[in-house]
Amino acid sequence: MRRMTARPANAHQAKLLKLLRDAGPNSRAQLGDQVDLSRSKLAVEVDRLLETGLVVADGLAASRGGRRSHNVRLNPELRFLGVDIGATSVDVAVTNAELEVLGHLNQPMDVREGPVAVFEQVLSMAAKLRASGLAEGFDGAGIGVPGPVRFPEGVPVAPPIMPGWDGFPVREALSQELGCPVMVDNDVNLMAMGEMHAGVARSVGDFLCVKIGTGIGCGIVVGGEVHRGVTGSAGDIGHIQAVPDGRPCACGNRGCLEAHFSGAALARDAVEAAGQGLSEELASRLAAHGTLTAVDVAAAAAAGDATALDLIREGGNRTGQVIAGLVSFFNPGLVVIGGGVTGLGHTLLAAIRTQVYRQSLPLATGNLPIVLGELGPNAGVIGAGRLISDHLFSPA
Amino acid sequence: MRRMTARPANAHQAKLLKLLRDAGPNSRAQLGDQVDLSRSKLAVEVDRLLETGLVVADGLAASRGGRRSHNVRLNPELRFLGVDIGATSVDVAVTNAELEVLGHLNQPMDVREGPVAVFEQVLSMAAKLRASGLAEGFDGAGIGVPGPVRFPEGVPVAPPIMPGWDGFPVREALSQELGCPVMVDNDVNLMAMGEMHAGVARSVGDFLCVKIGTGIGCGIVVGGEVHRGVTGSAGDIGHIQAVPDGRPCACGNRGCLEAHFSGAALARDAVEAAGQGLSEELASRLAAHGTLTAVDVAAAAAAGDATALDLIREGGNRTGQVIAGLVSFFNPGLVVIGGGVTGLGHTLLAAIRTQVYRQSLPLATGNLPIVLGELGPNAGVIGAGRLISDHLFSPA
DNA sequence: CTTCTTTGTCCTGTGAGTGGAGAAAGTTGT
DNA sequence: ACAACTTTCTCCACTCACAGGACAAAGAAG
Structure with a gap:
């Protein structure tokens, strides 16, 4: 099959394509309700998109009390x-x-x-x-x-x-x-x-998306657009100081958030705790796998292991403190927590929420959801x- | 005199008005170079602006090798x-x-x-x-x-x-x-x-503007537009925690930046230092005025008073730590320091710079100017x- | 005084876009 | 079964924004 190479010829076509992407198959009439164009002009642009092959006809829709509409959709063969x-x-x-x-x-x-x-x-x-x-x-x-x-x-x-x-x-x-x-x-x-696009932040214009995996980062969305910063390093919050004179970090400083909480730090802490005999649960897992990861900590916590829960809570507190600062600064409409450690679930979320709601101003937190991402690895x-x-x- | 009430009728006129505001009197030819419109269309829009009274003729410009141009400018009577x-x-x-x-x-x-x-x-x-x-x-x-x-x-x-x-x-x-x-x-x-518009941030799209006065706040500019946040509280960095378990703050928390450094906090610290006999300079000023303000501390520092300098440095360090976090997060192209305490000048600036350059990642600080605002009270x-x-x- | 350059105006052609008429294809009521 | 009403889509004529070129005006350079 020959791949599509066409691109929209103008802003109208671009808007229509994005609409079809985000809302799926649509009739010309429905499209017209959303793009502020006259029906005639809209029909012309849709026809041109059909010619390019980017868009294809998609049969008739159910009647809404009158003539049935001819749906169009993005070419289903696009990949x-x-x-x-x-x-x-x-x-x-x-x-x-x-x-x-x-x-x-x-x-x-x-x-x-x-x-x-x-x-x-x-x-x-x-x-x-x-x-x-x-x-x-x-x-x-x-x-x-x-x-x-x-x-x-x-x-x-x-x-x-x-x-x-x-x-x-x-x-x-x-x-x-x-x-x-x-x-x-x-x-x-x-x-x-x-x-x-498809998760918890649908229809939110300004939000933060904190990803806690091997490291920690934060996606910043302003007015529906990602803010990348002048050198592309915006959102690099892993090396914000979370603990004055805290642990040494690979970056050369001390007390970076990432040194105190991240997939890697959590695994290190768990191994250490197991070695100190603080947790039988973790110790047995260490013996079984030869090493520990955030997944082990999550499992131990789910099994009610106090040490694992403490590790998660403390990490959540650190992270929450940093996020509290970002919330005060940025005043987002939503905070999404995602990444590998979302397996830590509500223990983590509760710790983060506690810190943010306590430390940020009421005006910024009053109507601020802090939720886990819903798309996981997708x-x-x-x-x-x-x-x-x-x-x-x-x-x- | 009758006030102007006209508004631009379209986006072209709006752009022309902003151009005339930002660049002063201009000829039609110069305007044409900057707005991507044909000369004929531009002339029409300029004429319409002249009719509204928002724009007036401003005589002939010097020749640039041919016919002299007729300048236009914003109505000088607008206030x-x-x-x-x-x-x-x-x-x-x-x-x-x-x-x-x-x-x-x-x-x-x-x-x-x-x-x-x-x-x-x-x-x-x-x-x-x-x-x-x-x-x-x-x-x-x-x-x-x-x-x-x-x-x-x-x-x-x-x-x-x-x-x-x-x-x-x-x-x-x-x-x-x-x-x-x-x-x-x-x-x-x-x-x-x-x-x-008219200061150090001309032609910078993404920057932070930290104002240290009675309190501390931060203006956030993204792509030339101010980011205000979903509830208008963006930039409220005065209550970010700068010192864990630090001083009590009026907001109810402890260790807020504003509790440790701001015009108000600095004055309080200076009075205390004077009372403890740490600084003759401050003590004599306290005796003279009955109270102390940031201006007194600035004067004492300028006179070489070690205690005053220490207060400024410590405050600058605290502020710098918080700004370092914001720089990592936001990755701005410029940081402007302004507000009442700019009188503290380069002692303050040096402390802030030290912290930011030390704590933020090189990629974010590599080409990051941190400067005092140049407009002062204007x-x-x-x-x-x-x-x-x-x-x-x-x-x- | 001629030639070249720059500025500004006028005019016409083109294409984008609107709005209405009307056909096509339904549903609902009698 | 037929009329009346809805919704969808197409077609067409008209408007208007805009570009681009011709041309005039005004000055510089030789």
């Missing part, structure tokens, strides 16, 4: 590839143009192996998805990496946890390999876009699809 | 009133449409006296400026208040330091008194807009003019 590179694993998924996940693979991987090795794995996963019949090719790809990105060029810059990637032309390389347009962003930003790849579709569905 | 209400004083100024300050008054005042008393004073100051011949009336007014504002309505909400103002319809009341359109905003946001009133002119120079 986007979403790639979410984490510190210790990769997610690769295929979506259609409405960003529904058609297939999803996850594999462990160490990002420190460098871009060449990682790309080899990503491409083989993508090939596997293609081979399973989900896609014959890709019309675009979005990719998230766990570090700052110079967004316009799609190049990681000075990423602390993935040194080999500094300056590697991710966008260009992947675009060449896949033969389609590619956009690159920070993984946390993609999670925020995912939750905005958030990143859906966000990736959103990223590339935002790009492709803009006038060339 | 904006800028009002900056602080905790302990009011600034009232008159500007022309190019936001040049034509006259400026400052008077001590206690905002806690409530809106009625304060407005009486503001109106008498405005009357004085009118009486001195600077204006025959006002075409618009901007007003800043030291607390959160529900921006669309122009109403303060839950302002901690000005309880009597909660819900008072500032915009409506002032508009009725002055007989012209009024816009209301937080004073810190106005300072940010002022520095953006920042707020110029920002107020910018606010109302942005409003009036938008299509109705």
Whole structure:
């Protein structure tokens, strides 16, 4: 099959495409209600989109008391590839143009192996998805990496946890390999876009999305747009000081949030607690696996282990303190907590909420939901699809 | 004189008006270079603006190698009133449409006296400026208040330091008194807009503007627009925890930044230090005035008093720590320090810089200027003019 | 005084977009 | 079964924004 290459010719078409992406199949009449165009003009633009192949007819809708409408929808054969590179694993998924996940693979991987090795794995996963019949090719790809990105060029810059990637032309390389347009962003930003598109942050314009995984980051959405900062490092809250003269951090400072709470820190603490004989639960798990991860702590906590619960609570308190500061500063309409540690669930959430509601001003917290992300591992790849579709569905 | 009431009829006219405001008198040819319109269309729109009276002819410009151009400029008789209400004083100024300050008054005042008393004073100051011949009336007014504002309505909400103002319809009341359109905003946001318009932040899209006066606040500018947050309390950084289990704060928590460093806290510390005999300089000033303010500390520091310098340095360190967190989070292109304590000058600035450059990631600080505001007391009133002119120079 | 440059005006053609008429395709009531 | 009303979609004529070129005005340079 030949891949689609057309792009919207003007702002109207771009708006229509995004509408069809976000709201699914629609009739011309329904579209007209949402784009502020006369019916005639709208019909012309829809017809042109049909000509390009980006949009196809989708049969008749049920009557609403009169003539039945002819639905149109985004071409169901369009395929986007979403790639979410984490510190210790990769997610690769295929979506259609409405960003529904058609297939999803996850594999462990160490990002420190460098871009060449990682790309080899990503491409083989993508090939596997293609081979399973989900896609014959890709019309675009979005990719998230766990570090700052110079967004316009799609190049990681000075990423602390993935040194080999500094300056590697991710966008260009992947675009060449896949033969389609590619956009690159920070993984946390993609999670925020995912939750905005299809998760808890639907219809929220200004929100924060805190991702607690191997590290800690925060996606910042202002007026529906991701704020990336002047050097692409906005949201890098892992190295905000949470504990004066606290633990030494890999960054060279002391007391960074990430040194006190993150997937990595939590695992370290758990091993230590097990070694000190504070928790039989953790000790037995350590003996069984030879090591501990955040998943073990979550399981121990679920089993009622007091030490595990304490570790989670203390981490949540630290994180909550930092988030409280961000809430005072940014005054968001929603705070989403996501990432690998969401398995820690409501113990974590309760600790964070307590700190934020206690420390931030009532005006900022009065009507502020603090919730877990609802997309789990899909958030990143859906966000990736959103990223590339935002790009492709803009006038060339 | 009859006041102007016209508004731009379309986006082109709005853009032209803002261009003339920001760049001063201009010829049609120069305008054409900046607005991406054909010469004919541009001439039409300029002519229409001339008809409204918002814009007037301004003679011939020098030749640039050919026919001399006919300059146009904003009507020089337009007058904006800028009002900056602080905790302990009011600034009232008159500007022309190019936001040049034509006259400026400052008077001590206690905002806690409530809106009625304060407005009486503001109106008498405005009357004085009118009486001195600077204006025959006002075409618009901007007003800043030291607390959160529900921006669309122009109403303060839950302002901690000005309880009597909660819900008072500032915009409506002032508009009725002055007989012209009024816009209301937080004073810190106005300072940010002022520095953006005519100060150190010219041509910077994303920056933070930290105002340290009686309290501490932070203006947040994203893509040239002020970010106010969902409830208008964005930038309220005075109650971010700077010292765990630190001093009690009026807000009920402990260790808030504002409790440890602000005009008020600094004065308190200075009195205490003088009482403990730590500084002869401060003690003699205390004896002379009966009280101390940030100005006294600044003077003592300038005279080399070690205690005063220590107070400033410690406050700067606290502030710098908080700003470091905000820099990591927001990744701005510039940080402006302003407000009453800028008199503390480079001692303060050095302390802040040290903390930020040490604690934030190199990628975020690598090319980050941290500078004092350059407009001083004019920042707020110029920002107020910018606010109302942005409003009036938008299509109705 | 000629030639070149810049500025500003006039005029016409083009294409985007609106709004209404009317056809097509339904539903509901009698 | 037929009339009356709704909703959807198409077609067409008209308006208006805008571009782009021709041209006039005004000055500089030789």
